[in-house]
Amino acid sequence: MATGSLTIDLDALARNWTELDRASAQGVETGAVVKADGYGLGAARVARTLVKAGARRFFVAIAEEGATIRAALGRGPEICVFSGHMPGDADMIGDLDLVPMLNSVEQLTRHMEALPGHPFGIQLDTGMNRLGMEPAEWAAVRDIALKAGPRLIMSHLACSDEDTTGFNEKQLTCFREMTEGTGVPRSLAATGGILLGPDYHFEVTRPGVGLYGGRPFTDPAPVVALSLPVIQSREVEPGESIGYGCTWTAEERRTVATVAAGYADGILRYLTNRGTLWFDGHPCPILGRVSMDLITADITDLPRTPDALDLLGPDQGVDEVADAAQTIGYEVLTNLGARYARRYTGGAGS
Numbered sequence: 001m002a003t004g005s006l007t008i009d010l011d012a013l014a015r016n017w018t019e020l021d022r023a024s025a026q027g028v029e030t031g032a033v034v035k036a037d038g039y040g041l042g043a044a045r046v047a048r049t050l051v052k053a054g055a056r057r058f059f060v061a062i063a064e065e066g067a068t069i070r071a072a073l074g075r076g077p078e079i080c081v082f083s084g085h086m087p088g089d090a091d092m093i094g095d096l097d098l099v100p101m102l103n104s105v106e107q108l109t110r111h112m113e114a115l116p117g118h119p120f121g122i123q124l125d126t127g128m129n130r131l132g133m134e135p136a137e138w139a140a141v142r143d144i145a146l147k148a149g150p151r152l153i154m155s156h157l158a159c160s161d162e163d164t165t166g167f168n169e170k171q172l173t174c175f176r177e178m179t180e181g182t183g184v185p186r187s188l189a190a191t192g193g194i195l196l197g198p199d200y201h202f203e204v205t206r207p208g209v210g211l212y213g214g215r216p217f218t219d220p221a222p223v224v225a226l227s228l229p230v231i232q233s234r235e236v237e238p239g240e241s242i243g244y245g246c247t248w249t250a251e252e253r254r255t256v257a258t259v260a261a262g263y264a265d266g267i268l269r270y271l272t273n274r275g276t277l278w279f280d281g282h283p284c285p286i287l288g289r290v291s292m293d294l295i296t297a298d299i300t301d302l303p304r305t306p307d308a309l310d311l312l313g314p315d316q317g318v319d320e321v322a323d324a325a326q327t328i329g330y331e332v333l334t335n336l337g338a339r340y341a342r343r344y345t346g347g348a349g350s
């Protein structure tokens with residue numbers, strides 16, 4: 001079989017949720033962000049596992065993702081939609097009991113007209129200039145919105161994992177000013193915000209990437225392993241080159257393995273001559289360009305040609321791959337391709 005195999009450890013996922021839950025102050029509810037198909041790992045399996053771990057509130061980017069989560073979980077758990085109430089969403093929000101995080105006066109009006117009495121939350125912009133009501137806008141509709149009883153008021157931090165200018169504190173102050181005295185549960189922290197400490201936790205936290213084993217969560221349980229089958233191997237003599245564009249030329253005799261995966265499987269082409277595949281603790285540098293369906297790697301130092309090489313696993317996590325590709329773990333995860341054979345382990349039958 002010439003497809004890579006992607007193994008997702010649901011027990012590790014549950015452990016990461018529990019660790020992030022423990023990292024929050026007592027009495028703080030830990031939610032779970034399962035947008036973008038559970039960061040590429042399969043939203044339904046992820047959500048069912050996290051319900052068993054204790055999560056009761058889920059966050060998605062768009063209503064359609066909320067529909068997938070509702071189908072997987074049934075009634076009960078709360079599903080919040082970051083993009084709020086968009087035109088055409090009313091049926092889905094109403095029928096599937098989704099909670100839109102309303103981002104503007106326009107969305108608030110749309111929601112109250114289309115689904116009067118239906119739950120909603122409010123998203124405030126505290127400086128990121130991306131989503132949510134700004135202070136003046138919020139001040140104008142605050143009384144009307146509060147009278148209708150929002151389930152949650154939230155905002156999002158721009159620099160929780162790399163603050164060098166005190167921006168987190170500015171946003172924290174802004175969030176406090178905008179929400180003081182509302183009596184409504186509040187949420188400001190994603191994974192990075194949880195790690196900033198209890199000032200940032202409020203009543204509900206929203207970890208995403210940390211659940212899936214990514215930074216800034218330190219020492220996460222590794223959730224994803226990706227193993228790529230070797231199709232063939234060959235000796236490359238000094239002066240010979242490898243792959244499209246002949247971007248790598250051998251100075252000495254090397255043994256090169258060709259594995260069955262490429263950029264069509266979400267392995268970033270930027271890993272060309274930069275990334276590393278692994279076999280049982282041994283690094284196998286990628287030689288030549290990552291092509292659509294194939295990657296070539298140096299296995300000269302291995303005692304024999306292995307059946308497969310690993311991109312993700314105990315030797316290399318999503319963040320190491322991201323560093324080599326000059327991106328972030330989030331992008332490595334959400335790029336994981338559809339062509340892999342997916343296998344879920346653990347999770348006690350979820």
Ligand SMILES: *Cc1c(COP(=O)(O)O)cnc(C)c1O
Nearest residue numbers: 033156190191206207208209210
């Ligand atoms: C994606 C997202 C999260 C989760 O962030 P992580 O950094 O993955 O923990 C939380 N809140 C909002 C608004 C988001 O867009």
